[in-house]
Amino acid sequence: MLYRELSAQELSFIRDGKRAAYEEYKKRGCKLDISRGKPSADLLDLSEGLLSPIPRIEYCTPTGEDYRNYCEPDGIPEMRRLFSDIFEIPYNNVIVGGNSSLQLMYDCLCRALLFGFVDSKRPWVEEKNRKWLCITPGYDRHFAITEKLGFELVSVPMKADGPDMDIVEELVKDSAVKGIWCVPKYSNPTGNTYSDEVVRRLCRMKTAAPDFRIMWDNAYAVHDFDDDGDKLLNIVPEAIAAGHENRVFCFGSTSKITYPGGGIAMIAASEENLNYLRPLMHTQIICYDKLNQLRHVRYLKDKQNTVAHMRLLGGEIKKKFETAKSYLAPLKDLGILEYTDPKGGYFISVDLLPGCASRVYNLAKEAGVTLTKVGATFPYGKDPEDKNLRLAVTFTQGDELKTAMEILSCVICLVSAEHYLQQ
Amino acid sequence: MLYRELSAQELSFIRDGKRAAYEEYKKRGCKLDISRGKPSADLLDLSEGLLSPIPRIEYCTPTGEDYRNYCEPDGIPEMRRLFSDIFEIPYNNVIVGGNSSLQLMYDCLCRALLFGFVDSKRPWVEEKNRKWLCITPGYDRHFAITEKLGFELVSVPMKADGPDMDIVEELVKDSAVKGIWCVPKYSNPTGNTYSDEVVRRLCRMKTAAPDFRIMWDNAYAVHDFDDDGDKLLNIVPEAIAAGHENRVFCFGSTSKITYPGGGIAMIAASEENLNYLRPLMHTQIICYDKLNQLRHVRYLKDKQNTVAHMRLLGGEIKKKFETAKSYLAPLKDLGILEYTDPKGGYFISVDLLPGCASRVYNLAKEAGVTLTKVGATFPYGKDPEDKNLRLAVTFTQGDELKTAMEILSCVICLVSAEHYLQQ
Numbered sequence: 016m017l018y019r020e021l022s023a024q025e026l027s028f029i030r031d032g033k034r035a036a037y038e039e040y041k042k043r044g045c046k047l048d049i050s051r052g053k054p055s056a057d058l059l060d061l062s063e064g065l066l067s068p069i070p071r072i073e074y075c076t077p078t079g080e081d082y083r084n085y086c087e088p089d090g091i092p093e094m095r096r097l098f099s100d101i102f103e104i105p106y107n108n109v110i111v112g113g114n115s116s117l118q119l120m121y122d123c124l125c126r127a128l129l130f131g132f133v134d135s136k137r138p139w140v141e142e143k144n145r146k147w148l149c150i151t152p153g154y155d156r157h158f159a160i161t162e163k164l165g166f167e168l169v170s171v172p173m174k175a176d177g178p179d180m181d182i183v184e185e186l187v188k189d190s191a192v193k194g195i196w197c198v199p200k201y202s203n204p205t206g207n208t209y210s211d212e213v214v215r216r217l218c219r220m221k222t223a224a225p226d227f228r229i230m231w232d233n234a235y236a237v238h239d240f241d242d243d244g245d246k247l248l249n250i251v252p253e254a255i256a257a258g259h260e261n262r263v264f265c266f267g268s269t270s271k272i273t274y275p276g277g278g279i280a281m282i283a284a285s286e287e288n289l290n291y292l293r294p295l296m297h298t299q300i301i302c303y304d305k306l307n308q309l310r311h312v313r314y315l316k317d318k319q320n321t322v323a324h325m326r327l328l329g330g331e332i333k334k335k336f337e338t339a340k341s342y343l344a345p346l347k348d349l350g351i352l353e354y355t356d357p358k359g360g361y362f363i364s365v366d367l368l369p370g371c372a373s374r375v376y377n378l379a380k381e382a383g384v385t386l387t388k389v390g391a392t393f394p395y396g397k398d399p400e401d402k403n404l405r406l407a408v409t410f411t412q413g414d415e416l417k418t419a420m421e422i423l424s425c426v427i428c429l430v431s432a433e434h435y436l437q438q
Numbered sequence: 439m440l441y442r443e444l445s446a447q448e449l450s451f452i453r454d455g456k457r458a459a460y461e462e463y464k465k466r467g468c469k470l471d472i473s474r475g476k477p478s479a480d481l482l483d484l485s486e487g488l489l490s491p492i493p494r495i496e497y498c499t500p501t502g503e504d505y506r507n508y509c510e511p512d513g514i515p516e517m518r519r520l521f522s523d524i525f526e527i528p529y530n531n532v533i534v535g536g537n538s539s540l541q542l543m544y545d546c547l548c549r550a551l552l553f554g555f556v557d558s559k560r561p562w563v564e565e566k567n568r569k570w571l572c573i574t575p576g577y578d579r580h581f582a583i584t585e586k587l588g589f590e591l592v593s594v595p596m597k598a599d600g601p602d603m604d605i606v607e608e609l610v611k612d613s614a615v616k617g618i619w620c621v622p623k624y625s626n627p628t629g630n631t632y633s634d635e636v637v638r639r640l641c642r643m644k645t646a647a648p649d650f651r652i653m654w655d656n657a658y659a660v661h662d663f664d665d666d667g668d669k670l671l672n673i674v675p676e677a678i679a680a681g682h683e684n685r686v687f688c689f690g691s692t693s694k695i696t697y698p699g700g701g702i703a704m705i706a707a708s709e710e711n712l713n714y715l716r717p718l719m720h721t722q723i724i725c726y727d728k729l730n731q732l733r734h735v736r737y738l739k740d741k742q743n744t745v746a747h748m749r750l751l752g753g754e755i756k757k758k759f760e761t762a763k764s765y766l767a768p769l770k771d772l773g774i775l776e777y778t779d780p781k782g783g784y785f786i787s788v789d790l791l792p793g794c795a796s797r798v799y800n801l802a803k804e805a806g807v808t809l810t811k812v813g814a815t816f817p818y819g820k821d822p823e824d825k826n827l828r829l830a831v832t833f834t835q836g837d838e839l840k841t842a843m844e845i846l847s848c849v850i851c852l853v854s855a856e857h858y859l860q861q
Contacts, residue, residue, distance in 0.1 A: 051508070056498065059506045066729075068489050075479065083482045083697040085474070113536050114727040121722040125548050129563070129587070140552070140563050156724075163721045164552070274506040277729040298586045299544040301579075304537040306489075306700040307730065 017350035018431055026432045033429035037382065040422045045383030047419040052203065052361045053275060053410045054328075061327050062273040065314040074309060082305040088297055094279060094308040100318040102236055102267050103249050104283045110296070113303045116268040116280035120230055121160050123264060123282065126295050127193075127228070128164060133291035134261055135226040139193065140165075148186060148195035150178040152364060152392035152403050154203040157196040157232065166193070168394035173202065177209030180216045190223035194230060200247040201235035204364040204392050204405035206357025208245035218250065218257040231265045237318075237325045238271060239359040240333035251283075260285040269311055271361060272325065279311050329359060335408040335416055339363055342420035351431035364392075365404040371430045372401045378426045384419045440773035441854055449855045456852035460805060463845045468806030470842040475626065475784045476698060476833045477751075484750050485696040488737040497732060505728040511720055513704075517731040521704045523741040525659055525690050526672050532706045533719070536726045539691040539703035543653055544583050546687060546705065549718050550616075550651070551587060556714035557684055558649040562616065563588075571609060571618035573601040575787060575815030575826050577626040580619040580655065589616070591817035596625065600632030603639045613646035617653060623670040624658035627787040627815050627828035629780025631668035641673065641680040654688045660741075660748045661694060662782040663756035674706075683708040692734055694784060695748065702734050752782060758831040758839055762786055765843035774854035787815075788827040794853045795824045801849045807842045 018026070074082040082091060089095065090111020099106040112119045126132075128139045139145055147166035149158050150173050162168055169186060172179045177199070186192055197217070199209045209217075217229055231250055239245070254263045261284070269278035284292070315321045336357070343354045343365065353366045367375060372389040379386055387405040390396040408416055441449070497505040505514060512518060513534020522529040535542045549555075551562045562568055570589035572581050573596050585591055592609060595602045600622070609615055620640070622632045632640075640652055654673055662668070677686045684707070692701035707715070738744045759780070766777045766788065776789045790798060795812040802809055810828040813819040831839055 053507050056504055056507075059504065062506075066491055068491055081479055081482065083485075083700060084476050084479075085698045087699075115723045118723040122545075125552065128552060129548065156721075159721050163718065274729065275508045276510075276725050277506060277727045295586065298579075298582050300538045300541040302699050304700045304727065304730065306697065307727065 016348075018435055019350055021435065023436060026436050030429060030432040030436065033425050033432065036425050037378065037429055040382045040425060043383070045418060045422065047383055047415050047422075048385045048410055049407050049416070049419050050385045050387045051410060052271070052407050054271065055410050055412045057412060058328055058331055058409065059274060061324070061331075062314065065273050065310055067313075069306065069309055069313065073313065074306060082309055085301050087305055088293075088300075088302045090303065091305045091308045091312070093312040097312055097315060097317065097321070098267065098281045098283070101321060102233060102265060102281070102283065104251050104265060107286060108251070108289065109281055109283045110289060111303065111308055112280040112282060114276065114278055114280060114307070116232065116234070116266040116270065116282075117156055117160075119280050119282045120157075120232065120264075120266055122296075122299070123230075123292070124160060124164055126292065127226075130295060132226045132228065132261070133287055142191070142193075144191045146189065146192045148178075148183060148192060149394045150196065150202070151394065152204055152398075152405070153196060154198055154232070155391040155396070157198075157230070158394050161196070162395065170394055171195075173205050173207070175207055177207070177213035180213055180220075184216065184220045187220055187222040187224070187227060192222070193224050193226065194228035196230050196232065198232050198234055199250070200233060200245060201238055201357050201360025203234070203360070204362035204387075204403075206355045206360050206362055206364060208247050211248040214248040214250050215253055215257075218253040218259055218262065222262075227262060229263045231263055233265060233267045234271065235360040236267055237322055238329065238361070239325065240329040240336070241326065241358075244359050261288050264288070269315070272321065272328075273311060273314070277307065279308055332361070332409055335411065336363065338416050339406055339408050339420055342424045346424060346427055349428070349431075351427060361407060361409055363406040363408065365406060367402045367404060367427060368431055368434050369400045369402045371427075371434055372398060372404055374430045374433075375404065375423075375426050378430065379423055382422050382426065384422050386423075439771075441858055442773055444858070446859060449859050453852060453855035453859065456848050456855065459848050460801065460852055463805045463848060466806070468841060468845065470806055470838050470845075471808045471833055472830050472839070472842050473808045473810045474833060475694070475830050477694065478833050478835045480835060481751055481754055481832065482697060484747070484754075485737065488696050488733055490736075492729065492732055492736065496736065497729060505732055508724050510728055511716075511723075511725045513726065514728045514731045514735070516735040517702060520735055520738060520740065520744070521690065521706070524744060525656060525688060525704070525706065527674050527688060527706045530709060531674070531712065532704055533712060533716075534726065534731055535703040535705060537699065537701055537703065537730070539655065539657070539689040539693065539705075540579055540583075542703050542705045543580075543655065543687075543689055545719075545722070546653075546715070547583060547587055549715065550649075553718060555649045555651065555684070556710055565614070565616075567614045569612065569615045571601075571606060571615060572817045573619065573625075574817065575627055575821075575828070576619060577621055577655070578814040578819070580621075580653070581817050584619070585818065593817055594618075596628050596630070598630055600630070600636035603636055603643075607639065607643045610643055610645040610647070610650060615645070616647050616649065617651035619653050619655065621655050621657055622673070623656060623668060624661055624780050624783025626657070626783070627785040627810075627826075629778045629783050629785055629787060631670050634671040637671040637673050638676055638680075641676040641682055641685065645685075650685060652686045654686055656688060656690045657694065658783040659690055660745055661752065661784070662748065663752040663759070664749065664781075667782050684711050687711070692738070695744065695751075696734065696737070700730065702731055755784070755832055758834065759786065761839050762829055762831045762843055765847045769847060769850055772851070772854075774850060784830060784832055786829040786831065788829060790825045790827060790850060791854055791857050792823045792825045794850075794857055795821060795827055797853045797856075798827065798846075798849050801853065802846055805845050805849065807845050809846075
């Protein structure tokens, strides 16, 4: 059965039934949140070892460095090593930051505005019509940074294997286009991973701006549900091979490995990039919190152990994804939505019938289910087709997700029936 | 006896004696550092309670907030309250940051450059000849921020009761002058505290720039050696009374209370300032590390307990100051230096005979004693009279300070004798 093939009478029947059910849901007074990419308390509990005390011998190191004191502006060697292993980036190219990779990205672009990058002709504030490529749907906080920093946001459609590179290659012929946001693995919110070919084309493409930058936010690098996860081509050697080593800034963090508010972030780039940025970074801050870096190394130990930890998390998240999909699959069979089926990460992206997303959002909200704001995954917060929903299922616990999906399914059916009735 | 009254023969005799002693010191191969405002390991040990584990009930709060997760962009209420009490600033005017107040200051000025402040006519990058007032001698990292951010640094002499306000009031008639750096209590490096009158004049003065800012870095607010510490007038009510509430940004941190690399920082300002800044701050970072905020509240508890903790630290630091002064006093009697005698803070400022600081620095370095770089306490790293030394005595342990001061005394006598011989 497909909604679009139903008669007006059949659609009215569905609509009325769903509306009645919806009114019942509303009376329940639920309070459910599937809006934000936050782990639930039981996922956080899996990192409890992080809170154990640090033995003195470890912060007062044998080399004489005292991690309680000012030192190590690039981060403590143990944490640089761990990030180097996890992200497969040479140790010397890694700088460890504070608790937020978003902060490192924002600060990085602020520096470009005020000082330019190593290959810039001038500070970017002096380039009046600067533009930035935003793959859509994408991550709202990325878009917000470049919007606030005065870039015109240019949408590029996401395809199954990453951004539409034909369009990207065309757009970067404009010297006003200074860079692109990428979440290359388990992209937020579509959950897909860039193909090798897309990674290579990003590295090789000719850009009119000599200081074009790829902001490579590898936020879900080790966030596979199981051993069958997506494989992302390492961009660093590709950029070197393409002769565009300075084009790439890599970011990562433990925000979705340990604690979102209390983790450790990383920026990695070519030595030339880092040598240029270090004095600027060092004017801003003497050093980041090394004790928390030490806590993370003590708990995560090495890449192998980190991956083992991520399998535990991934197993739990996979169950939540399965639950959500068990509600989405029947609706797909009705022809009223499409959804992504990622092998890792944090999000399921749902495309409803065009023009239905805002109404679904509003009705769900009235029934106590908070969804990610419609349009959040698009530049300027505007979904041109008003159809995309980002489901963030990880924050729910117990039966919350089932209830939320039950209500959401009802709302989607109701709004979809209305949609076809209005045509 | 005063060097300046000695004959050439007497001075030569001293010089030769000191040079022989100096050569002996050099042979010892010492490695001593009195260059940086870092606490010693035994001072850090006094905060060991900070590393104890956090009970679950405290991070999974009764209100439902989970401090391991994204939340509380203004900081956790407990830490806002503690900073509010310590700095005597209303709770709602306090935002808790990460581990670095310097970062908050830098970020604050970056925002002024890119967006302007709430009362700015335009972003500051568009004001080409912007200037910044630097009280000298002062804190090198402050000066470095405004230098890097493209301000012309304008020196204002430090007097016993704070900056020379006659000069400040004259300079701020220039609309290009956008602000002033202040370390109002136990100023770095002079160790003096602004008088009530200076605080009031800073608040009341008429500035040509409507968006003039006082960067009030109250880094040593509770850093008295004993109960007899300096009293600083609270600038917040004074600024309100003067009708210039938006003029003041207050900063503070626990860097010299607990751990310099692993503490908690604060920015405080008028509600109008904060409401303007919050969306900009929130574009940069979702929230700072709340677990470390919680650790600090658990350990420091309240203002009274924080002050008690600071007395323990202060007692230890005072002993180090006394040691340093026991070497400086005899040299003062010889008329070859002046030094400050603070009741708290981290530094002793020494004025040698003009033209002697660089040579003292170099000779001390050759004998294994590292001093703060000469000129560091002045804009652009240039001490116009080449006479100021900043002694940072807190990092030494055991007999290290005695040895360092012994060598330094010898070098100062040698260089001072040479100085008069050359005249």
